Amino acid sequence: MVFTSTTLVWLPIGIVIFYVSYQRLFHPLAKFKGPFLASLTGYWRVYHELKGDLPQTIYHYHQRYGQFVRVAPNEISTISPDFVDVVLKGGPKFIKSSFYDGSGDEKPNIFNVKNEALHKLRHRQMAPAFSVVSLTKMEYIFDRHAFVMIKKLDQIAKSGRPVDLTEIFKFFAHDTNGELSFSKQYHLQEQGKLSLWPPMNVYIIMGNICGYVPGLFDPLQKLGPFVPYLRKFNRSRDSLVEDAMKNATIEFEKRRVHNVEATFEDKSESRINLLTSLVMAQDPESGEMLDLADIAKEAISFVVAGSHSTSASMSFLFAALLRYPEILKKVQDEIKASMSLQDNSVDLDGEFLPSWAGLQSKLPYLSAVLKESFRLYPTVNQPLARVIPPSGVQLEQTVFSSGTIISASAYVVGRNQKIWGANATDFKPDRWLSEDARGKDKYLLHFGQGHRSCIAKNQALITLWKGTVAILQRFKLSPVDREGEQRVVGEIQLNAQGFAEPTEPLLVTISEQSRCMK
Numbered sequence: 446m447v448f449t450s451t452t453l454v455w456l457p458i459g460i461v462i463f464y465v466s467y468q469r470l471f472h473p474l475a476k477f478k479g480p481f482l483a484s485l486t487g488y489w490r491v492y493h494e495l496k497g498d499l500p501q502t503i504y505h506y507h508q509r510y511g512q513f514v515r516v517a518p519n520e521i522s523t524i525s526p527d528f529v530d531v532v533l534k535g536g537p538k539f540i541k542s543s544f545y546d547g548s549g550d551e552k553p554n555i556f557n558v559k560n561e562a563l564h565k566l567r568h569r570q571m572a573p574a575f576s577v578v579s580l581t582k583m584e585y586i587f588d589r590h591a592f593v594m595i596k597k598l599d600q601i602a603k604s605g606r607p608v609d610l611t612e613i614f615k616f617f618a619h620d621t622n623g624e625l626s627f628s629k630q631y632h633l634q635e636q637g638k639l640s641l642w643p644p645m646n647v648y649i650i651m652g653n654i655c656g657y658v659p660g661l662f663d664p665l666q667k668l669g670p671f672v673p674y675l676r677k678f679n680r681s682r683d684s685l686v687e688d689a690m691k692n693a694t695i696e697f698e699k700r701r702v703h704n705v706e707a708t709f710e711d712k713s714e715s716r717i718n719l720l721t722s723l724v725m726a727q728d729p730e731s732g733e734m735l736d737l738a739d740i741a742k743e744a745i746s747f748v749v750a751g752s753h754s755t756s757a758s759m760s761f762l763f764a765a766l767l768r769y770p771e772i773l774k775k776v777q778d779e780i781k782a783s784m785s786l787q788d789n790s791v792d793l794d795g796e797f798l799p800s801w802a803g804l805q806s807k808l809p810y811l812s813a814v815l816k817e818s819f820r821l822y823p824t825v826n827q828p829l830a831r832v833i834p835p836s837g838v839q840l841e842q843t844v845f846s847s848g849t850i851i852s853a854s855a856y857v858v859g860r861n862q863k864i865w866g867a868n869a870t871d872f873k874p875d876r877w878l879s880e881d882a883r884g885k886d887k888y889l890l891h892f893g894q895g896h897r898s899c900i901a902k903n904q905a906l907i908t909l910w911k912g913t914v915a916i917l918q919r920f921k922l923s924p925v926d927r928e929g930e931q932r933v934v935g936e937i938q939l940n941a942q943g944f945a946e947p948t949e950p951l952l953v954t955i956s957e958q959s960r961c962m963k
């Protein structure tokens with residue numbers, strides 16, 4: 446067939462007109478409002494991902510259009526409480542959407558696997574390692590790194606120079622999570638160089654972009670060697686894969702091939718950690734174990750999912766404490782009034798660190814502050830996206846048919862006035878101490894909800910709580926600007942590229958205070 450030049454001009458124009466008309470007028474989701482470009486292409490979200498304002502933008506559209514906003518040709522974002530009750534807590538019939546294929550993994554891990562039977566098996570194999578009982582036995586790892594952080598802050602306090610707390614938390618969280626997941630000592634805290642921090646967020650950003658535009662992963666891989674950003678991503682991935690394979694092989698040989706028993710009591714470096722737990726993980730029903738490739742793959746997902754998310758959560762918490770000095774004072778007073786030496790039973794080289802047992806219940810006000818920080822400044826704002834099953838589903842008064850993707854972001858749900866009241870956007874920890882808060886925990890989506898929620902929530906909380914209390918027990922923090930002058934901290938803004946973190950560094954000077962302890 447020969448195309449005339451007129452056909453060559455009009456054919457693409459015709460296809461575009463047809464596509465736009467279909468998406469805007471005839472698509473089953475055409476009746477839902479949202480940004481025009483989002484109804485046509487996933488690149489709308491890619492643009493906002495790279496700009497770092499996707500959750501804020503989606504929130505803005507929810508304020509304008511209400512409960513449901515079309516954020517992609519086949520996806521509706523919602524702030525409806527029903528989403529939590531019906532979809533996230535609705536069990537395996539709501540499978541994860543194609544967004545989770547963004548990492549391009551041939552073999553999925555527990556986080557991105559869509560096959561619910563395989564997820565169930567992995568969860569049964571791995572959940573025991575993340576139980577409080579098991580993590581408490583690994584408490585020495587959390588303590589070791591909290592201890593190094595305290596010593597480092599001691600030195601900084603003596604020097605009088607300002608420090609950016611976001612960096613301190615990055616090193617602390619990655620040293621802790623890296624040892625737990627990879628059996629590896631990263632020593633980032635001692636070396637104190639941000640350049641040594643593995644660029645895990647690049648991993649998340651790439652996963653998001655390829656999740657928003659299905660099918661983009663392979664072409665981007667081909668461009669990899671020519672685009673600096675993609676080269677950085679490939680380097681980051683390769684070094685994580687290398688570390689994971691190396692350490693998983695050592696652990697595998699030791700525990701499975703040579704049957705070296707892992708004990709919690711062992712005082713050597715080979716004591717039990719998450720990697721050991723993965724090697725030993727067994728389905729309680731069938732006895733099935735993970736193979737070496739699976740172990741390495743899961744360990745990588747722990748590092749990618751765990752280090753930046755934990756440090757950024759800690760940064761947001763401290764950003765809020767510094768922004769509201771009266772809340773910071775109340776937290777430090779609570780620690781002083783409630784914590785005794787016995788509660789700080791971990792003694793490392795004369796330094797007492799808070800032990801995990803009962804820590805949250807001893808400090809209800811700090812618990813409330815942390816929840817409020819999770820609510821307004823969640824670090825994981827990726828769409829919790831699920832596919833509507835063949836039976837369809839009703840949310841509020843609206844029926845969604847099979848195959849539609851429905852999603853929510855923690856940031857947007859955390860600001861829904863229908864759930865949190867007229868002062869939803871105000872930082873008010875006291876709301877968690879009132880009767881009104883009863884039953885509202887489930888609408889906090891920073892760790893997700895339901896059977897696909899964060900398997901390592903306890904691990905993240907132990908890191909966060911221990912680090913936070915150890916710092917607040919010892920130091921007085923004063924926010925300063927880049928010149929070292931005292932300053933008042935302004936509104937907290939999120940940079941939501943990949944996992945969100947505060948846009949501003951958390952510069953403070955620190956001085957020692959008498960130990961906040963009874």
Ligand code: HEM
Nearest residue numbers: 556747750751754755758825891892893897899900901905
């Ligand atoms: C404060 C820190 C953390 C936050 C805010 C966080 C947040 C989340 C969220 C929101 C999900 C659900 C995602 C979804 O439904 O799409 C999730 C799942 C997951 N997280 Fe975390 N996470 C944190 C720390 C960690 C750590 C430390 C690890 C590993 C060591 C980890 C490993 C995982 C895994 C494996 C899943 C998938 C669970 C499943 O599907 O069964 N996370 N996390």
